[in-house]
Amino acid sequence: MPKRYVGKNIYKVDAQDKVTGKAIYPDDIYFDDMLYLKIKRATHPHAYLRRIDTSKAEKLPGVVKIITAADIPQVKNFGLIIKDQPVLVGIGQKMRYMGDALAIVIAESKEAASQAMGLIKVEVDKLEVISDPLRAMEKDAPLIHQDSNILATHYLKKGDIEKGFTQADIIVENEYRTSTLDHVPLQVETGVGIYDEESGVIKLWVATQWLHDTQADIAQSLGLSKEKIRIIQPVIGGAFGKKEDISVHLHLALAAMETKRPVKLTYTREESMIAQSKRHPFIIRMKTGVTNKGYLTACQVEVIGDTGAYASSGLAVVHKGMYHCTGPYNIDNVRGVAYTVYTNNTYCGAMRGFGTTQMAFAYESQMDILSCKLGIDPIQFRLQNAYDIGSTTPNGQRLTYSVGVKETIKEAANIAAWKEGRP
Amino acid sequence: MNKLNIELTVNGKKRKVETTTSTRLLDLIRDDLHLTGTKEGCGKGECGACTVIMNSELAASCLVLALQADGADITTIEGIGNDKCLDPVQKAFIETGAVQCGFCTPGMILAAKKLLEENPHPDEEEIKRGISGNLCRCTGYQKIIDAIKLAANRLSSSDSGRGEKDA
Secondary structure, three states, X not given: OOOOOOOOXXXXXXXXXXHHOOOOOHHHOOOOOOEEEEEEEOOOOOEEEEEEEOHHHHHOOOEEEEEEHHHOOOOOOEOOOOOOEOOOOOOOOEEOOOOOEEEEEEEOOHHHHXXXXXXXXXXXXXXXXXXXXXXXOOOOOOOOOOOOXXXXXXXXXXXXXXXXXXXXXXXXXXXXXXXXXXXXXXXXXXXXXXXXXXXXXXXXXXXXXXXXHHHHHHHHHHOOOHHHEEEEOXXXXXXXXXXXXXXXXXXXXXXXXXXXXXXXXEOOHXXXXXXXXXXXXXXXXXXXXXXXXXXXXXXXXEEEEEEEOOOOOHHHHHHHHHHOOOXXXXXXXEEEEEEEEEOOOOOEOOOOOOOHHHHHHHHHHHHHHHHHHHOOOHHHHHXXXXXXXXXXXXXXXXXXXXXXXHHHHHHHHHHOOOEOOEO | OOEEEEEEEEOOEEEEEEEEOOOEHHHHHHHHOXXXXXXXXXXXXXXXXXXXXXXXXXXXXXXXXXXXXXXXXXXXXXXXXXOOOOOHXXXXXXXXXXXXXXOOHHHHXXXXXXXXXXXOOOOHHHHHHHOOOOOOOOOOHHHHHHHHHHHHHHHHHHHOOOOOOOO
16 A cells, blocks of 8 residues: 555545635535526325415416426335335325425526415315324324334344343333434535436436435436436535435426426425424333343333334334344343334434434433442443443344444543542 | 615625625625625524624624625635635644534634634633534534634744744
């Protein structure tokens, strides 16, 4: 190797562009004849769309076109794992959360687009709004999609849970709840699109975390081949998982094809809060057994992850959370079940930690409660149960290298000046 | 919509711009002058990504109407330094790794410039207060604070004629 970088300070390759304001983020792209888009969104979190009247909005000066589902019958649903998200909700179809798109307003200016959006009239047939995943799981709850509101059930089994609890001297059982969280990357969802009539290629400048998956999903939704979709990744103003899902992409593509002009769509922060993915709120019911000497013997967990109106990465996030139910601690006997549940909340997807962050709140709380009951220092209690090389995770992975949890705990205690059970 | 002409100085240059009563200073800077280093993060004056220096004061340009900037003297990130001549604050941000996604960076640098102008030797608490109007969601605050300390050290040592310490 001619040059070595590890252990050296290397300047970030685009830092100079960013400190001088030269770095081009998607919203920084302008074309002379560019049109601006606004999305008319759901007026109720769970309702059938009965009527949508765009006539008044279309007459507003500056409005070029308003696209509704009736204009795009060939367009298919999209989604990261399950294709359950509509590009536009049509008459007789359901809006399932406040972020569902009903119409794309295309105008000569941002102001005209915003004004026109306010002139679109929508009539709906309201349904029961399910905001609580426990309600969604009840037998008499209305279905949010065609099949069960329980989108997926995952199981986990290691060792013999009954034996584990028999060996325990102390058993603690608690329910933990975590809240919905927005990633709040400083840059909201935004992009620019162009359609080249000659080649039939749609060019999109959009910040995305999964360039090729996004390209494939756009292509299948529009019924085009992948080479007709070209995504150019500009500088990304933060993502943290929120930019794994499709946001502005399909609406930009449709508007560009319709108008044959460059189009730009930038969410407002409110829109980003309402429409784009969140961290899953979890309900975690955890039962943990420990011997009088402070060794963990059993962990039983039930996870209910509210994935909101659409699946996104939900199935993967919720069961990954469950797999981490013991945290970095050795427990031979584990049993778990995880439900990924649809509700009418904003859909949830990937966010830093991917389900493990929520679970940490439960298992670390259990560790503190157990150490208190045992009368053992919580640092000592963690150290005597922590993973080593050779430990096995709840889903059977044997750890063969890079197990630094004990050193980490010791160093954290050291930095916190930990003494006799308190920092 | 009423069109109105205003005149303002941006990064030392006089600019005449046709604007409207509902245009924000941020829109004028980005859409009309194409100085896109000034960013919009929240549109509510909370995040500081749209920070500019207006008549020697920090301003959230998303909360200022373009008309209010008639006759004003505005400095955006493009007026701080460029590839040929970086400002010591810009240089320090690069060297300390204070830049991640970069979306907060222009506002942070302007807030840091203003802070160092008023207080050339800020302590850590004063630095934190100085950038308290600017959010970084990559959670890179520590390195941003390090950058401002480094810039302060270099500026004060060059003031006293000893030249840049570790440039």
